[in-house]
Amino acid sequence: MNITIVGLGLIGGSLAKAISSRTSHIVFGIDRDPKVLDEALADGAIRHDIGLGALEKSNLVILALYPAQCIKFMEQNASRIRKGAVVTDVCGVKKSICDALTPMAKKFGFCFVGGHPMAGREQYGFEAAKQDLFDGASYVLTPSDGCDDGVERIRELALSIGCGRVVLTTPEDHDRRIAYTSQLPHVLAAAYVNSPTCPMHVGYSAGSYLDVSRVARINENLWPELFIQNRDALVVEIDFLIQNLTRMRQDVASKDQDALTAALRNSRLRKETYG
Amino acid sequence: MNITIVGLGLIGGSLAKAISSRTSHIVFGIDRDPKVLDEALADGAIRHDIGLGALEKSNLVILALYPAQCIKFMEQNASRIRKGAVVTDVCGVKKSICDALTPMAKKFGFCFVGGHPMAGREQYGFEAAKQDLFDGASYVLTPSDGCDDGVERIRELALSIGCGRVVLTTPEDHDRRIAYTSQLPHVLAAAYVNSPTCPMHVGYSAGSYLDVSRVARINENLWPELFIQNRDALVVEIDFLIQNLTRMRQDVASKDQDALTAALRNSRLRKETYG
Structure with a gap:
């Protein structure tokens, strides 16, 4: 060809x-x-x-x-x-x-x-x-x-x-899935490093910081366009994430160890099952 | 010795x-x-x-x-x-x-x-x-x-x-920093894979999914105890993250490309500066 x-x-x-x-x-x-x-x-x-x-x-x-x-x-x-x-x-x-x-x-x-x-x-x-x-x-x-x-x-x-x-x-199915698998990780990595605490991390970061923050080094001329073109699906995914974070935040604040154990067991099993 | x-x-x-x-x-x-x-x-x-x-x-x-x-x-x-x-x-x-x-x-x-x-x-x-x-x-x-x-x-x-x-x-300084560099990535990885969309990711995931979700495979018998013992610092960090996510969510929903570009430029510069 x-x-x-x-x-x-x-x-x-x-x-x-x-x-x-x-x-x-x-x-x-x-x-x-x-x-x-x-x-x-x-x-x-x-x-x-x-x-x-x-x-x-x-x-x-x-x-x-x-x-x-x-x-x-x-x-x-x-x-x-x-x-x-x-x-x-x-x-x-x-x-x-x-x-x-x-x-x-x-x-x-x-x-x-x-x-x-x-x-x-x-x-x-x-x-x-x-x-x-x-x-x-x-x-x-x-x-x-x-x-x-x-x-x-x-x-x-x-x-x-x-x-x-x-x-x-289909295009619709692609966009819905990609909102979760690709756009959301970029949003959350950016949100994570934009915390006021980020500049203090040096000397205190292990693999988890590096992995979660890797894609925060993002092309800011491309991604806003992708996010906005897929805004309906992406907003749904950000809302799921905020809901889960809010629930875990409440469980931490109220020292609900059983609820946290259940949430982390679920995440471990999902990761082991779905990769 | x-x-x-x-x-x-x-x-x-x-x-x-x-x-x-x-x-x-x-x-x-x-x-x-x-x-x-x-x-x-x-x-x-x-x-x-x-x-x-x-x-x-x-x-x-x-x-x-x-x-x-x-x-x-x-x-x-x-x-x-x-x-x-x-x-x-x-x-x-x-x-x-x-x-x-x-x-x-x-x-x-x-x-x-x-x-x-x-x-x-x-x-x-x-x-x-x-x-x-x-x-x-x-x-x-x-x-x-x-x-x-x-x-x-x-x-x-x-x-x-x-x-x-x-x-x-000091112990206090350690706990405050670790809330951001280690505990928060584990919380957000768990919150991320606990989304109802997660099981549909197969075939649609690239490096960003894998990196952000890696530590979701977590020891659920250890981490709840660590989270709860450091709850004051961790709750502050989860709140920063939720704030940043909420702001980006609004910018996506309202198609504010300039605000998203500014947020992503900031995250890129931080990642380039602080690693």
């Missing part, structure tokens, strides 16, 4: 490196920063830099942009996509993207398959990209009707670059 | 393994479970099992028991401790232990130095003990007056078994 990757940041750059080093597909890159394109060419992450013309030559286009940019890029360039090609994105929210891009796909005769490779790092940009970023990761797809071939094409690609599994679901 | 370790669980067992494999001190073990003593003798973690008589022969006694057990053990056995010996504990709370054991030390003529080696695992018992558990860890000491020699003895021992640093402070 000819594959165009639009946006060579952490995710797009890692996809480019993984595809170019682990498959025989030919990767074209599009990025607004010419320096990034030069770097990507120099290290072999992309084969060609021919600008927007790459869209016409590709069987698969991967949009690795922030959600609003992604929609804007397609509003400007959907007409350049080859008929019958497959377009996918990598955004952490799916409903808003699929709602915007599925009608464009119908109009211009390509297939759109929403995608979310569940991998990341606390750094960003092409310089943080790694060809092994997706090793063992889940790659979630939210296909629209009539895109079975496109799904197969992306599934094979995902597995060939190291993903552990490809999961199919 | 002759060193007696009372309680060969995760922490006591790891201390025994580390001291016996990395120093020339002679380790005696005391445990209520004869099978654990046999195992510890067999793998060289302890040199001798002579029961409570070990207390009379030791220059250093390390109490590696849960807080209430620790106090109870000393109420029954403080008179057996050699005059001039140093006694320390490993409990995750310090004020309640120091308040109970410092007067006993004065009465029976030994030194008590509160201790907290900041290391752990999500498993427990002697079978989870590892000689490298303390590599790089902070070892916090809360000495009472007139125990300078005892502090030096424990400091040397801590560094010789791999600890990265020894930190001296």
Whole structure:
């Protein structure tokens, strides 16, 4: 396949490196920063830099942009996509993207398959990209009707670059689950380190501090958009968390050891059962 | 030195393994479970099992028991401790232990130095003990007056078994900091996995879920006691966290992207500054 990757940041750059080093597909890159394109060419992450013309030559286009940019890029360039090609994105929210891009796909005769490779790092940009970023990761797809071939094409690609599994679901289901598994941990890590006590932790922190706070090193230009686009599901999850914290707080304050033991037994069993 | 370790669980067992494999001190073990003593003798973690008589022969006694057990053990056995010996504990709370054991030390003529080696695992018992558990860890000491020699003895021992640093402070200061760096992450990990959404996460979880939830696999027989003994400081920290979460929840619900960006920028800068 000819594959165009639009946006060579952490995710797009890692996809480019993984595809170019682990498959025989030919990767074209599009990025607004010419320096990034030069770097990507120099290290072999992309084969060609021919600008927007790459869209016409590709069987698969991967949009690795922030959600609003992604929609804007397609509003400007959907007409350049080859008929019958497959377009996918990598955004952490799916409903808003699929709602915007599925009608464009119908109009211009390509297939759109929403995608979310569940991998990341606390750094960003092409310089943080790694060809092994997706090793063992889940790659979630939210296909629209009539895109079975496109799904197969992306599934094979995902597995060939190291993903552990490809999961199919609806955009709504994806967004609801991701609110819990990805957005909420980022919210709570940020809330945790924003405590006034945080600067006093040095010398007193063990693994639990480090683990819980790791993703507090967050890209503040990306995540607010993801949170807001998925606000209904995320607010529900934050409310569950606040409820559980409030209950444990009351049990601590009232010295209710039995209630705390029951809550911690439940959390241990869940962790042992569900991983 | 002759060193007696009372309680060969995760922490006591790891201390025994580390001291016996990395120093020339002679380790005696005391445990209520004869099978654990046999195992510890067999793998060289302890040199001798002579029961409570070990207390009379030791220059250093390390109490590696849960807080209430620790106090109870000393109420029954403080008179057996050699005059001039140093006694320390490993409990995750310090004020309640120091308040109970410092007067006993004065009465029976030994030194008590509160201790907290900041290391752990999500498993427990002697079978989870590892000689490298303390590599790089902070070892916090809360000495009472007139125990300078005892502090030096424990400091040397801590560094010789791999600890990265020894930190001296008061019991009150320790408990306040630990509420944030250790107890709060355990509370929030437990609250997080106790969400009704948790069982649906499989296939949708990346590193952030795994990191934030790791310590939810918690020892429910130990931690409620630690939480309750440190309840004033812990409740303050839970309240800070709930406040921050509530503010972010409102910002998400009201689509206040600027406020979210500011909160996440702050959390990123803190993580980059303080680790």
